[in-house]
Amino acid sequence: MAETSLACLVVVSGRVTPPCYPFVAPPALGAPCAGAAIPRSDPARRSDRNGGFRPNDGADPNDGARPLRRGDGEPSRLERVNSDPVVPRLRATTRALEEAPDLVALADPDEPLLWLRGDRGCVGIGEALRLTFSGPNRFGDAAARWREIAAEAEIDDPVDLPGTGLVALGAFAFAADSSVESVLIVPRLLVARHRGSAWITEVRVLGDDSERDPSPSIPQPQQSPMRAWPGTAFEPDTASVDAYLKGVRAAGERIGRGDVEKVVLARQVRGELPRGADLRTPLRRLADRYLDCWTFAVDGLIGASPETLIRSTGGAVSARVLAGTRARHAEDSARDARARDELLTSAKEQHEHAFAVQSVVTALSPHVRELRTSEDPFPLRLPNVWHLATDLGAALDERSSAIELVGALHPTAAVAGTPTSAAVELISELEPFDRGRYSGAVGWIDAAGDGEWVIALRCAQLGAPDPATGARAITASAGGGIVDGSDPAHELGETVSKLRPITEAFAG
């Protein structure tokens, strides 16, 4: 499936880049990569019309380099409340890099912070600031807090692209009443690439470490040696499979009664990761195998999602809606083609897909103009499944930030159902667990409000290390849309296919 015209981040070359990134004068951006992101200075960008986000301050560049390792420097500033009158002041300094780095190799093996697809993406090293949110207004609170922080920040960014300057990576919980926190993390050091361009950003909390360490140089990222991968098996849990099948049958009855038209039900599988497992191994596997997906790692949430909730850069927005699934049969091309054709011609799948597209169009319309979609749903081929897919594009009408758009879109019918509120209620009634961040949103935002967010699918959440053994619990989730006529056994099979990216990435 061809990539849409959406520009953006990420990927893995498989090559180990030497851990030294000499800083150079900003390259002539735009020239080396046709179709690249629009520089902020381009009149097409609308960030200068945004009331809350602040332009770069043009502070002096510097060329120095000193090593930074995990645990170096000050601990991350942590904010736990949804709103706080004191706005932390950050200074972000971005410099171009001569060579495009191997982002996975630079990731922290224990707490990776990564966003990656092909030759576009970023890796965070250390934390300057961590903001946590919860409750029904978690998106609105996060958007407002980020707007304040961005407005107060000192940003020295001669590279001037979406994703340069001040950037936070984030992961949001699916449910308003989730006990799992939503989080925005500003890395202390961010190394990023966008096709032929690469850059590094250092962030300091003003009035904190910056005063104790006035050095103007940017630390040099250090790549730690790879550790052996122990592998994890996800235990088949009969009770949870039975509960899932029971839920699907109950959903079918409720659809028959007219309570909802579609509801998305999920199930979970669990495993345990031994002490010291190097998380760059599953991340490398996901990024190398799932080339049409965004590979991510944010606060222990690791996965590769094919579904772009929103990409917003320079006033242009785009999204990819998926709903309708068949397992791939990569070993038998005739069977594989039949599965694809069956998906394309199934009235049930087309109906289910239409709900998902409609929910995105309805949520996005108040924020955009010139909204257009790809004509008919097209088959998206992933290594594990076929999906019915529709791409959307539009111009942003007012300067809503990427997180505000995520808040407007979440939850789409692809992960909740139709109508939304009845489907969300039914999910909390029929699913015997808190989804946490699964089917929530994961992505990044910069100081101009640009960003990319995907639905957190094909992912697993890692717990904190056990104090005695160092082992970490890992929970993977997958689900699917239930509509009139859905077959529980088929739906179960679909969750097995959707879990494959994670079960295979974490296998020994």
Ligand SMILES: C=C(O[C@@H]1C=C(C(=O)O)C=C[C@H]1O)C(=O)O
């Ligand atoms: C809910 C998931 O996937 C969503 C549901 C789909 C479906 O029902 O066909 C397809 C893609 C996603 O929008 C998941 O992967 O867990």
